[in-house]
Amino acid sequence: MRIRADWRASVALVGTVLKYLSIPLVIPLVVALIYTEPVFPFLATIALTIAVGHGLEQLRPDPDLQVREAMLFVAISWLAVAMVGAVPYVIAGWGTESTLAHPVNALFESMSGFTTTGATVLGSISLEDHSHAIMMWRQLTQWLGGMGIIVLMVAILPELAVSGAQLVESEAPGPQLQKLTPRIAETARILWLVYFAFTVVYIAILYGFHLAGMADNMTLYNAIAHGFTTLPTGGFSPEADSVAAFSAIVQWTAIPFMIIAGTNFALFWHVFSGDGHRFVRNSEFRAYISAIAGLTVLLAGILYTGAAPPLGDLGGVTAGVFENSLRQSAFQIVSLLTSTGYATSDFADWSSTGQIVLLFAMLVGGCAGSTGGGVKVVRWLIVFKVLRRELFTASHPEVVRPIRLGGNIVDEDAIRGVLGFSFMYLVIFALATLVIALDVSRVAAIEEFTALEAFSASLATIGNIGPGFGFLGPFGNYNDFPIPSKLLMVFLMWIGRLEIIPVLVMFTGGFWTR
Numbered sequence: 001m002r003i004r005a006d007w008r009a010s011v012a013l014v015g016t017v018l019k020y021l022s023i024p025l026v027i028p029l030v031v032a033l034i035y036t037e038p039v040f041p042f043l044a045t046i047a048l049t050i051a052v053g054h055g056l057e058q059l060r061p062d063p064d065l066q067v068r069e070a071m072l073f074v075a076i077s078w079l080a081v082a083m084v085g086a087v088p089y090v091i092a093g094w095g096t097e098s099t100l101a102h103p104v105n106a107l108f109e110s111m112s113g114f115t116t117t118g119a120t121v122l123g124s125i126s127l128e129d130h131s132h133a134i135m136m137w138r139q140l141t142q143w144l145g146g147m148g149i150i151v152l153m154v155a156i157l158p159e160l161a162v163s164g165a166q167l168v169e170s171e172a173p174g175p176q177l178q179k180l181t182p183r184i185a186e187t188a189r190i191l192w193l194v195y196f197a198f199t200v201v202y203i204a205i206l207y208g209f210h211l212a213g214m215a216d217n218m219t220l221y222n223a224i225a226h227g228f229t230t231l232p233t234g235g236f237s238p239e240a241d242s243v244a245a246f247s248a249i250v251q252w253t254a255i256p257f258m259i260i261a262g263t264n265f266a267l268f269w270h271v272f273s274g275d276g277h278r279f280v281r282n283s284e285f286r287a288y289i290s291a292i293a294g295l296t297v298l299l300a301g302i303l304y305t306g307a308a309p310p311l312g313d314l315g316g317v318t319a320g321v322f323e324n325s326l327r328q329s330a331f332q333i334v335s336l337l338t339s340t341g342y343a344t345s346d347f348a349d350w351s352s353t354g355q356i357v358l359l360f361a362m363l364v365g366g367c368a369g370s371t372g373g374g375v376k377v378v379r380w381l382i383v384f385k386v387l388r389r390e391l392f393t394a395s396h397p398e399v400v401r402p403i404r405l406g407g408n409i410v411d412e413d414a415i416r417g418v419l420g421f422s423f424m425y426l427v428i429f430a431l432a433t434l435v436i437a438l439d440v441s442r443v444a445a446i447e448e449f450t451a452l453e454a455f456s457a458s459l460a461t462i463g464n465i466g467p468g469f470g471f472l473g474p475f476g477n478y479n480d481f482p483i484p485s486k487l488l489m490v491f492l493m494w495i496g497r498l499e500i501i502p503v504l505v506m507f508t509g510g511f512w513t514r
Contacts, residue, residue, distance in 0.1 A: 006066075008059040010073035015056025017077045017153055018084060022049040027140055028088070031221075032133035041091040042133065049084055071502045074150050078114065078494060081149060085110035085141050092134050099123070100130075104483050111490045113141030114149070115497035116371060118235030118341035118466025119489070121479040132221060135238045139228040145497070146232020146371040147195040147265075154188040194265050194272075195231060195371075202257050203227035206250065215247045230254060232371045233261045235341025235466045242343045242474060243331070251327060251344050255334050259292065262338030262366030283406045284367050284378045291364050291377070292334055299329035299357045337361040339373030341466030341474070348473025355469055362465050373464030373496065375425060382410060382418045424500050425462070432458040432492055439485045446471070446480045457481070461492040 022045075029042040065073060086106035093101030100106045105121045112119045122130075144152070206223035209215040222238065229236045239245040243254055260268075263285060270278040279285055303325035328345050335342045336358055347358055364380065366372015385403045393399060403410040437454035440446055446453070456468025457478070467474040478486065495503040 006060075006069055007072060009065055010069045010076060012057050012060040013065070013073050014077050014080050015053040015059070017053070017149065018049045018056065018080060019053030020153065021081060021084060022046045022053075024140055024144060025049070025088075025137070028133040028137040031136045032131065035132045037131040037133050038092065039133075041088040042137070044091055045084065045087045048087060052084075071505060075498060075502045075506060077150060078498060082111040082114050082490075082494070083107060085114060085137075088134060088137055092131065098129065099479055100134075104486055105479070108478065108486050108490055109138065110141060111493045112466070113138055113234070113236060114145035115464050115493045116142050116145050116232045116234040116339070116373065117461060117464040117493045117496075118142075118229075118339075119461055119493070120236070120466075120477050121486075123477050123479060132238075136221075136225060136228075139225045139234075139236050139238070142232045142234030142236055143199065143228040146234065146261075147192055151188045152192055154185055190269055191265050191369075194268050198257070198260055198268075199227050199231045202230060202253075205253060209247075209250060209253075215250050218246055218250060226254075230257050230340065230342075231261045233258065233338045233340040233366065233373065235335070235339075237342065240475070244344045248323075248327060251331055254342065255330055258334045258338050258340050258342070259289075261340065262288065262334075262370045262372035264367045264369035265371075266369050281406060284381060287381055288367050288377045291361075292337060295333045295337070295357055295361050296326075296330045299333055299354060300326045302351075302354050302357065303329055332358060333361050336465060336467075337364050337372075337374075338366045338370075339463060339465045343467065343474030346473055346475050348469060348471070348476065359469075362459060362463060365463065375422065375463070378405070379418050379422060381405060382415060383422060386415060386419065421500060424504070428492070428495070428500070429458050429462050432462065432488060435488060436481070436485045439482050439488075443482050445482045457485075457489065458492065461489040462496040464493060464496045 025042050025046050029039055029046070031037075032039045032042060086103065086109070089098075089100035089106035089109060090103055092098070093106070095101075099121050100109055108119070108121055111117070203223045203226075206215070206218050206226060207220050210218040210220070210223065217239075225236075225238050226243075228234075235242075237243065237245075243251055264282070267278050267282060267285060270276075304322060331342070331344045332347055334340070339362075347355060350358075363375065365374020365376045368376050368378045382403060382405070385405075389401050389403065392401060403415055433451075433454050436457055437449075437451060440449050440454070450470060453468065453470040453472055456470065456472055460466055460468040460472065467476070470476075471480075472478065478489065481489070
């Protein structure tokens with residue numbers, strides 16, 4: 001017997017998600033009122049989300065999600081939210097020369113925001129041409145997408161409690177879901193509570209620097225904007241110079257909070273519950289910190305010895321060569337390793353040696369259960385342990401040697417899942433690089449386009465990292481790419497945030513029938 005996946009149940013719940021999206025849209029609406037800016041882009045989008053959401057809910061008033069319906073719901077929700085998130089950009093830019101007036105550019109910016117990628121089609125000049133409200137919406141999309149829209153829905157909607165574990169596993173970054181409580185809805189609330197608390201603390205610290213006269217341009221608006229984009233490891237900034245626009249103390253403060261954002265948030269809950277040894281015992285966290293420390297020391301040595309261009313006055317503060325080298329290396333390593341994408345220096349002008357170190361950082365990724373993107377540290381640990389086991393069993397075929405993490409045996413199904421994901425990740429990344437290169441060369445859209453730009457564009461979008469190399473450096477943008485390449489990168493950001501499987505499985509015949 002052939003049974004089709006009930007897409008109506010999934011789409012009906014997508015309507016519920018869209019209806020709730022109208023609530024955060026009130027924040028940029030209030031900002032528009034404060035700065036006496038146009039409110040129509042947000043009023044129109046709120047009305048649209050409520051109307052479309054209500055209409056979709058009528059497909060099935062009492063949706064029941066099984067495994068396939070849950071995966072379909074998660075995948076479609078992220079695409080639908082990104083499409084709706086693009087509407088304020090298009091309306092606000094209508095009739096102007098704004099880059100975001102083009103629907104594809106608006107979709108690119110919106111998908112980049114919700115997936116916390118941080119890639120942008122805005123140049124340094126156009127950043128200053130948009131309203132405070134539009135820019136605040138841009139930052140807010142990253143905060144909403146950081147811990148996960150579906151995780152938030154599971155936390156607040158009782159009708160999702162039954163299928164909550166399946167939904168969170170489909171959306172949450174990383175190969176494993178750690179339940180903190182017997183009820184998944186309560187776990188979702190805990191994760192969002194920890195996420196919210198760190199955001200508030202970070203905003204308060206940043207604005208405190210302004211009140212103390214230590215960062216005059218860190219206004220309350222800037223503090224909130226950067227709080228909305230640091231904890232989700234997003235990297236959008238209303239400042240054209242990113243975090244380089246601020247003093248050294250702001251840059252130093254951002255580093256530990258980016259590290260926090262790339263850490264499994266469940267560990268913080270255990271610490272708050274009195275189990276501080278979790279950090280020490282967690283093998284992924286130890287590897288994560290070791291990677292940051294090792295790459296930072298290596299890059300600092302390169303900068304200090306002059307292998308990269310001299311680092312001078314940044315953010316209005318002239319520091320000693322050693323402090324400056326250490327700060328720049330620590331900031332860029334943490335920013336790229338966690339996929340945040342902030343910058344304090346234009347590393348596109350650094351030597352190839354320094355850029356190679358940054359490339360390694362981009363490939364690492366954050367921890368499972370964090371807001372960080374990339375492959376994830378735990379996957380690299382499993383891959384390396386599997387390779388070591390294969391080398392060992394080649395000479396000792398009679399030995400059964402399980403893979404262990406933190407003293408626990410990793411299930412062989414989980415290992416196959418990690419290896420399968422890693423293979424698909426590399427294949428899609430390679431194919432996307434080729435397609436982007438061919439598309440750009442076909443239309444001759446970008447002068448002096450090299451394989452480096454195609455490589456970094458593919459890696460930065462599927463890894464939800466944001467900046468790349470060449471003209472895609474931290475102060476560059478993606479606006480010059482042809483429309484097909486931009487749509488491909490929107491797809492890469494989408495599947496990268498959901499870790500490939502929930503999206504690609506929809507394109508298999510077996511998904512729709514059993």
